[in-house]
Amino acid sequence: MQAKRTTFPNKFLPYWLLVPQLAVTLIFFIWPAVQALKSSFEREDPFGFKTTFVWFENYRRLLVDPMYVGSLGRTAVFAFSVTALSMSLSLILAVAVNRVLRSNRAYTTLLVWPYAVAPVVVGILWWFMFNPTIGIAPYLLRGMGIAWNHRVDGNQAMIFVVMAASWKQISYNFLFFVAGLQSVPQSQIEAAAIDGAGPFKRFWTIVFPLLAPTTFFLLIVNINYAMFDTFGIIDATTQGGPAQATNILVYKVYTDGFLGLNIGSSSAQSVILMIIVIALTAIQFRYVERRIQY
Amino acid sequence: MATINIVDLQKNYGPVPAVKGINLSVEDGELIVLVGPSGCGKSTLLRMVAGLESVTSGRIEIAGRDVVKAEPAERDIAMVFQNYALYPHMTVRGNLEYGLKNRGTPRAEIDRRVQEAADILEIGPLLDRKPRQLSGGQRQRVAMGRAIVREPAAFLFDEPLSNLDAKLRVQMRVEIRKLQRRLKTTSLYVTHDQLEAMTLADRLVVMNGGLVEQIGTPTDVYDRPATLFVAGFIGSPPMNLVPLSAFSGADFSALPPNTDIVGIRPDALLLERPEGPSVTVEAIAELLEPIGGESHLHVKLTGSNQSVVLSIQGRPHVDEGAALTIFARPADLHPFNSATGRRTDDPATA
Amino acid sequence: MIENRPFLAFLTHLVLIVGVVIVVFPVYLAFVASTHGSGDFMRGLVPLLPGPHLIENYSFMLNEGISSAGAPPLWIMLLNSLVMAISIAVGKIIISILSAYAIVFFRFPFRMVAFWIIFITLMLPVEVRIIPTFKVVADLGMLNSYPGLIIPLIASATATFLFRQFFLTVPDELMEAARVDGAGAMKFFRDILLPLSRTNIAALFVILFIYGWVQYLWPLLVTTDSRYYTIVMGIKRLAATADSEPQWNFVMAAVMLAMLPPVLVVIFMQRLFVKGLVETEK
Numbered sequence: 001m002q003a004k005r006t007t008f009p010n011k012f013l014p015y016w017l018l019v020p021q022l023a024v025t026l027i028f029f030i031w032p033a034v035q036a037l038k039s040s041f042e043r044e045d046p047f048g049f050k051t052t053f054v055w056f057e058n059y060r061r062l063l064v065d066p067m068y069v070g071s072l073g074r075t076a077v078f079a080f081s082v083t084a085l086s087m088s089l090s091l092i093l094a095v096a097v098n099r100v101l102r103s104n105r106a107y108t109t110l111l112v113w114p115y116a117v118a119p120v121v122v123g124i125l126w127w128f129m130f131n132p133t134i135g136i137a138p139y140l141l142r143g144m145g146i147a148w149n150h151r152v153d154g155n156q157a158m159i160f161v162v163m164a165a166s167w168k169q170i171s172y173n174f175l176f177f178v179a180g181l182q183s184v185p186q187s188q189i190e191a192a193a194i195d196g197a198g199p200f201k202r203f204w205t206i207v208f209p210l211l212a213p214t215t216f217f218l219l220i221v222n223i224n225y226a227m228f229d230t231f232g233i234i235d236a237t238t239q240g241g242p243a244q245a246t247n248i249l250v251y252k253v254y255t256d257g258f259l260g261l262n263i264g265s266s267s268a269q270s271v272i273l274m275i276i277v278i279a280l281t282a283i284q285f286r287y288v289e290r291r292i293q294y
Numbered sequence: 295m296a297t298i299n300i301v302d303l304q305k306n307y308g309p310v311p312a313v314k315g316i317n318l319s320v321e322d323g324e325l326i327v328l329v330g331p332s333g334c335g336k337s338t339l340l341r342m343v344a345g346l347e348s349v350t351s352g353r354i355e356i357a358g359r360d361v362v363k364a365e366p367a368e369r370d371i372a373m374v375f376q377n378y379a380l381y382p383h384m385t386v387r388g389n390l391e392y393g394l395k396n397r398g399t400p401r402a403e404i405d406r407r408v409q410e411a412a413d414i415l416e417i418g419p420l421l422d423r424k425p426r427q428l429s430g431g432q433r434q435r436v437a438m439g440r441a442i443v444r445e446p447a448a449f450l451f452d453e454p455l456s457n458l459d460a461k462l463r464v465q466m467r468v469e470i471r472k473l474q475r476r477l478k479t480t481s482l483y484v485t486h487d488q489l490e491a492m493t494l495a496d497r498l499v500v501m502n503g504g505l506v507e508q509i510g511t512p513t514d515v516y517d518r519p520a521t522l523f524v525a526g527f528i529g530s531p532p533m534n535l536v537p538l539s540a541f542s543g544a545d546f547s548a549l550p551p552n553t554d555i556v557g558i559r560p561d562a563l564l565l566e567r568p569e570g571p572s573v574t575v576e577a578i579a580e581l582l583e584p585i586g587g588e589s590h591l592h593v594k595l596t597g598s599n600q601s602v603v604l605s606i607q608g609r610p611h612v613d614e615g616a617a618l619t620i621f622a623r624p625a626d627l628h629p630f631n632s633a634t635g636r637r638t639d640d641p642a643t644a
Numbered sequence: 645m646i647e648n649r650p651f652l653a654f655l656t657h658l659v660l661i662v663g664v665v666i667v668v669f670p671v672y673l674a675f676v677a678s679t680h681g682s683g684d685f686m687r688g689l690v691p692l693l694p695g696p697h698l699i700e701n702y703s704f705m706l707n708e709g710i711s712s713a714g715a716p717p718l719w720i721m722l723l724n725s726l727v728m729a730i731s732i733a734v735g736k737i738i739i740s741i742l743s744a745y746a747i748v749f750f751r752f753p754f755r756m757v758a759f760w761i762i763f764i765t766l767m768l769p770v771e772v773r774i775i776p777t778f779k780v781v782a783d784l785g786m787l788n789s790y791p792g793l794i795i796p797l798i799a800s801a802t803a804t805f806l807f808r809q810f811f812l813t814v815p816d817e818l819m820e821a822a823r824v825d826g827a828g829a830m831k832f833f834r835d836i837l838l839p840l841s842r843t844n845i846a847a848l849f850v851i852l853f854i855y856g857w858v859q860y861l862w863p864l865l866v867t868t869d870s871r872y873y874t875i876v877m878g879i880k881r882l883a884a885t886a887d888s889e890p891q892w893n894f895v896m897a898a899v900m901l902a903m904l905p906p907v908l909v910v911i912f913m914q915r916l917f918v919k920g921l922v923e924t925e926k
Binding site for chain 1: 673804823
Binding site for chain 3: 344345346365366367371372373375376377378379380381382383392393396397440
C-alpha cells in the first residue's frame, strides 16, 4: 500500500495516532460483529439460563421460514424498485440541469437539499401526504377512482415506501449524475453533433455510455441505501406492515431481535446481512480499483 | 563553512542497489555538481546527505561530524527542491522564517536574516505574498531564500531549475552561480542537464548506474572523458564514438594497442586539412542542420554505415549526397576500449 | 448546448420544474400544516395554503412540547441533536485524520492490519449488528448518555480514506522541506498538514454533521431517558401519537424544525457539501 517516499522515523507515534480509531472500531464494530457471529450458532433456552451450540440450525430454520424468505424477496423488490425509480428520475433531472446555463445553480439548490432530511422524517412527510383519512394523495387518487389505503393493501404499501425511499435518494443520485455529465468531454459531444447526431441520439450513443462508471457506482450505492438506510422510512410509515408486506430484512432484524428478543435467529439474520454488505462493498471496490487503473 | 566527506556510501532498496559505494570529498566553499541520467543514483546520494534517505552502509561527514544517524534538521544543511516545496499556506516571510523559528532563533536575528536574504535575492516586495501569487522564477528565489536564511554548513540542490522554462533556467543558473560564489557555501547540486552541470560546477561528478564514472573540473571532464559513458554524456552534440572497424583507409597506428573505439568531438572534425599531422576519412554528406552561428553536418562514413556528426562554424555549402574528406588532429582523438569502457591512453587505467 | 431549439429548452425547464415540485411538495405540505390550528384538520383534507398559527405552533413546540406523547420541549431535543451531530462530525474528523496521518506518513509493523481493520467498518453498519452493539454499550454503562450516543458512531473508514487520498497528493517534498527545517512529526502535522487540509475538513464536516443529525436507529436504542432524546427520534414518537390525537400542526412544526438545521447547512454550504459528498465516495 502506498506511503510517502520518506516517512517519519518515530517508532511508537503511529500506534498512538491509530489508537482512538482502532479502539472504537474494535469495541463497537468488530467485537459486536464477532458476538453476532457467535450467537448465530447458538440457541438460548427461554429463561436465558443456558445456551447451546447448534451449528447452522438458526440459519436452516431461517431459510425454511416462509416469513424470512418472503422478507428476502420483498427486500429484493424494494431495493430494485427504489434503485430504478430514483436513478431514472435523477438522470432525467441531471441531464436537464446540464442543458440549462443560467439557472442551473438555482435548480441544483432546489433539488439537492433532501439529502439532509433524515429517513425517518422522510417517512413522516410521506405518511402525512398519504394518510388515508386526511392525506392529500388518497383524496386525489379517490378522484381518479383509486381507493388508496396502504394500511390494508400490501401492494399499495410497497409502492408507498418505494416512492418515499426514492424521493429521499433523488438528490444524491442527481449530484453524482451531474458530476458525471460534467466530466463528459465537450469535444466528443461536438464531434457527434458535427457527425449529424441530434440531441437525443447524442445522449444515447455518446453521453450515456460515458456515464456507465457513474451509473454502476450509483447502482451499488442505491442497493446499499435501500437495504440498510431505509430503516427510518419503514419505521415511520408502515412498520413492516400490512401483514409483512413491507417488512424488509433490516427492519425484520430489529423487530425480531429487539422487540421479539429471539437472539439466535436475529444474529443469524445479522450475519446474512453482513454477508450482503460485504459482497456489495467488494463489488464496489473491485470496480473502483479498475477505474483507477484505466 | 564546511567540508563534506562521503566514504564508501551504499544504498539498497531491498535487494536492489541504487548507490554502489561512492567516495567523494567536497572542499569548503566548493560547488560540486552530481550529473547523470535519471536512475543513476545522484538524487539518492543527495537525499542520503540530506538525511531524507537512510544509508545502507558507509559514512557521511559534514564539517567533520558523522551525520549518518542524524535527523535532517541536525545536519546543518539546507535544501532546495525541484518543485520548490514552499509551504502554500504561509507567506513568503513565513516560509523563510519557519526553519529558524523551529530552531528557536531569536526574533531580532530572524528579522535580520530574512531582510538580508530578501535583499540578496531581491524578493523584498514579495515577503507578504503567498507562493501561489508568485511566478516560477520568484518561487525559485524564495526557495533559495529559505536555504540562505538558515546560514547552513552546506546547500543541497535537487534539480532546482528543471521546473523553469528554458530562458528562465539560464538566467537562474547564472544567479545561483553568482550567489554561491558570494556566499562561499559548500554546495552539492544535482542535475541531469549536462550543460547546467558544466556551467555551474567547480567540479563535476558524473554518475551512472549507482557508480561514479569520473570526478573532475568541467574542462577536465570535457577534454579528457575517462570513460565511454562520460564521453557520450558530456557535450552537445555528443561526442562521436566510432568503432575502429568503421573506418576504412584511416591510419590509427599511433593509438594505444588495445583501442577499439575512438571518440571525436563534433567540433574536432574538420572539412579542411589542418596544419600539422592529421587523420583523414572519406564520407558522404547526409543532412545539414544550420542552427544559427554553427551548423551540424550529419555524414555517413564511406565503407560502413556509421553516422558521424560534425559541428562547423558558420554555414558551409555542402550538398546533401556529396562526397567529402574529413580531417581530424591526432590530439583530438579519444581512444577507448569497449570491453573496459575506459580510455586506453590513461596511465592509471591503461 | 449546441443547437438552439425552443421546444427542447421548454421541455428542459418543464422537466426541472416538475422535478422541483416533486421534491418540494411533501415539505410544502408539512410547512402548511405547521401553520394551522389543530381544528383545521377535522374537515377531512389537509389545508393547502399557509394558516395564521405559524409562530404560535413553533414557539409552543420549542418551549413546551407534548408531554403526553413523551416528548420534551423541542429545544432540548434540538440541542441534543446539535451536540450529537457536532460531536460525531468533530470526533470522526479527529480520529480519521490522525489514523490517515499514521498510515500515510509512517512505516511500521502492522500498518496493513490497521488499514484493514478500519476498512472493515465499511461493511458493518449499525443496522446489521444492532443487538450486540447495544449490549456492549449497555455493559459499558453508556446508555442514556452523550458518550453512548456519540462514541460508537465516530469510527469512520470513509473519512480516513478521504484524508489518506488527500495526503497522498501532498507533495513528498513538502514534508522533506519541513524536516530539513527542523519540524518533527507532530509539528509538521500541526503547522503544514492541518492548514493544507482545511477545505477537506470543512467539506467533510458538512457531510458528517448531516450524518450525525439524521441518526435515528442508534439514539432510539440507547436513549430511554427523554433528556437525551434527539429531535429526529423524538418526532417519531410525536408522530406515533398524532393519529389518535390529531395534533398535526404541532407534529409538522416539529418536523420542520428537525429538518431545518441540516437543510440550511446544505443550502448555504452547497459547494463544500458537494465536494464532501463526491469526494468521500471515491
